[in-house]
Amino acid sequence: MAHAPDGPVITEMAVASPYGLGETAFTEGVLAGRPAAVPLDRRVWPVPHRMAGLIPGFDIAGALGPKGTRSMDRLTGIAVTTAGLLLDRCGAPLADDPEGTGLVLGTPGSVQSVMAFTRDALSGQKPFHVNPAHFPNTVLNHPTGRSAIWHGLKGPNVTVSGGTASGLLALTYASRLLRAGHASALLCGAADEFSVQRAHLENAVTAGADESLGEGATLFLLESASNARRGGRTPRAELLGCRFRVVSDPELADKALALCVQDLLRDTGVTADDIALAVPTAAPGFLGEQETTALDEVLGTTDRVELRPLLGDVGAASTALQSAVPLALVRSRPRYSGRPALVTTSDRSGTVACALIRPTEGHS
CATH class of the missing domain: 3.40.47.10 (Thiolase/Chalcone synthase)
Known part of the structure; x- marks a missing residue:
């Protein structure tokens, strides 16, 4: 996509x-x-x-x-x-x-x-x-x-x-x-x-x-x-793409997610330096550590917002709420406007996934 x-x-x-x-x-x-x-x-x-x-x-x-x-x-x-x-x-x-x-x-x-x-x-x-x-x-x-x-x-x-x-x-x-x-x-x-x-x-x-x-x-x-x-509607964000992988060995989740993100960056023409914000699922324990390792490898020190410590484990609603973060914050943090945000997750089922969402300027 x-x-x-x-x-x-x-x-x-x-x-x-x-x-x-x-x-x-x-x-x-x-x-x-x-x-x-x-x-x-x-x-x-x-x-x-x-x-x-x-x-x-x-x-x-x-x-x-x-x-x-x-x-x-x-x-x-x-x-x-x-x-x-x-x-x-x-x-x-x-x-x-x-x-x-x-x-x-x-x-x-x-x-x-x-x-x-x-x-x-x-x-x-x-x-x-x-x-x-x-x-x-x-x-x-x-x-x-x-x-x-x-x-x-x-x-x-x-x-x-x-x-x-x-x-x-x-x-x-x-x-x-x-x-x-x-x-x-x-x-x-x-x-x-x-x-x-x-x-x-x-x-x-x-x-x-x-x-x-x-x-x-x-x-x-x-x-x-x-x-x-x-319809006379002004876009609040552009969905640049999503990528998914599945791993059978939890020890490989960090590598799979890193490859997932790299594939998405290559296919969309976005560089790691272009990304203004990362919003990981940030599960506690091993899954979260794997996700952090992957993001550190691909992005380095990009701004991050972690919802799970704030909201708790919201289950299937996790990445939808994560995807709302760039749109919600762009008005108060103009540096995010027009720059892609990366949403990631590493699920205990073995699925890893990522998306790039590019928010526009503030929306009334």
């Missing part, structure tokens, strides 16, 4: 993060370097973690109204709400073309919904003594489909799932849809939820490591530069 004259541009974005709903809250929190995790009420969240990066005060009915939300799970509520925030910012031009506007969402699906539905099937008098209204929540593509139905988006509807790389996978998939002419504009990004079930699973996987979990979502409006001009 190399740069092209009419290549994909990001014209707007919406963020739901542990700092709150909206881009302003996210920008202020990141600029201040303020940790967003808060102590958990164990009566509400009976989990092995003391802290979590929850979207403050998020309530599905409060955000979307009571109609049609009784059976909606938290992940779907976050996705539908974030899509609404983005469409509100985009205004009428998208509403005029519902057939050409689609949604590509990176998500792992709701662990809470799957486990709760399975528990009901196993613990009830009969396996079919379950609430059928809760079954759709167990399907991987439910947040994406529900978001499109809720907001009247009739273009391509795609769900991807790839751990922390989900946001970059969504950007790549959306770019291909645009290039192939399957849509005129796409909402794309990733979302993940905090839940009791996810907390217990993560605790088992990480052998009790005391890292806060978080939740959130970022959605971008991705379209061609020519489509943005026709």
Whole structure:
């Protein structure tokens, strides 16, 4: 996915993060370097973690109204709400073309919904003594489909799932849809939820490591530069490209990521000196060390912003929130304007990924 004259541009974005709903809250929190995790009420969240990066005060009915939300799970509520925030910012031009506007969402699906539905099937008098209204929540593509139905988006509807790389996978998939002419504009990004079930699973996987979990979502409006001009929208950033590799040996993750970044730099004609900002996933422990080693090798001492120490492990939403950082910070840090930012991740599944995003000047 190399740069092209009419290549994909990001014209707007919406963020739901542990700092709150909206881009302003996210920008202020990141600029201040303020940790967003808060102590958990164990009566509400009976989990092995003391802290979590929850979207403050998020309530599905409060955000979307009571109609049609009784059976909606938290992940779907976050996705539908974030899509609404983005469409509100985009205004009428998208509403005029519902057939050409689609949604590509990176998500792992709701662990809470799957486990709760399975528990009901196993613990009830009969396996079919379950609430059928809760079954759709167990399907991987439910947040994406529900978001499109809720907001009247009739273009391509795609769900991807790839751990922390989900946001970059969504950007790549959306770019291909645009290039192939399957849509005129796409909402794309990733979302993940905090839940009791996810907390217990993560605790088992990480052998009790005391890292806060978080939740959130970022959605971008991705379209061609020519489509943005026709709609009267000014690009906030240009998506120069994404690259992915998979390794079976975790010891090789640093080399794989370094090659991934070098491939992307070569294919886009960007040099390491051109990059103004790097935004790694920065997982604790070995994965984070591998990512740091790769960035040190390729970039040296470029500015870096690490979200995970601030937000906690936001799971599938990681690289989508990371990709929001250059757009969010460019107004207060003009030196980032017009210069590529590098987003990277090293996922425990063996996937390494990177993207180059070039933000434009400040956006009102």
